[in-house]
Amino acid sequence: MSYFEDIKPGDHRSLGSFSFTAENIKAFAARFDPQPFHLDEEAGRNSIFGGLAASGWHVSSAWMKMMVAEFQREAAARALRGEPPVAAGPSPGFRNLKWIKPVLAGDTVSYRWEAVSTRVSEKRPEWGLVNSLNTGTNQHSVLVFSFEATVFMPRKPAQA
């Protein structure tokens, strides 16, 4: 996690990749989205998805996993430089969550974050707000997932 002042529109980060396997697709679906095309290869092939398909919430949750790993890399880099940790702020919400193409067993999705705009919160000037576009692209370079997020980020103490 960075300070608000460290983020500029156009900044972007590759968050890394998550591999969707029959095993992890079925495990997520059994817990949260037990529809046949998420649980069974044959039902997936016979569905509009054309194969065993990951739940959209699994694709979304895997984005979160990759984003948190990025927070942890940033925290480790700050610690190496002897800088204090920066606490993450909450998110008031996400917009335009789109599952653009199916994510099937065997697919690997690479997630990317890009800052679209930034502003200081009017109501809480000790926080900044960062709007970002978040995407997932499969191993064939096809966009499969996107959403826009707004997240509170703490301001640098000297500037808040």
Next chain:
Amino acid sequence: MSYFEDIKPGDHRSLGSFSFTAENIKAFAARFDPQPFHLDEEAGRNSIFGGLAASGWHVSSAWMKMMVAEFQREAAARALRGEPPVAAGPSPGFRNLKWIKPVLAGDTVSYRWEAVSTRVSEKRPEWGLVNSLNTGTNQHSVLVFSFEATVFMPRKPAQA
């Protein structure tokens, strides 16, 4: 799952409740959102959430679980009436996903679905599109979660 023609604006359904426990909050977070306030009671109390807080994606995934249970109840009712099953359609996307208040260990969230508007797809007239408002309310009747969904629903064969 119903046919498009069975859904009218204003139709609504209580989907049932999901109880968030320290155990299931931590299990989800360990897999997909390993931030301290989702993993540890003390870190949660010291965070902006004021307690061990469920990941927003956990709150969202629990909605899906309750929605699928509703699909299954509908399918069972159709089967009892001797009617053939109706396959669910895909979702082009969700809008305005909001985690309005923290969901803490011990909270029970009741989910609700309401049809806001319906229309026949122009591009694919064999499908209808249903826009819905989906919400989660905690045991204190406080709205904690909402989003708007658009979902394809199959048209009744005779009318498509």
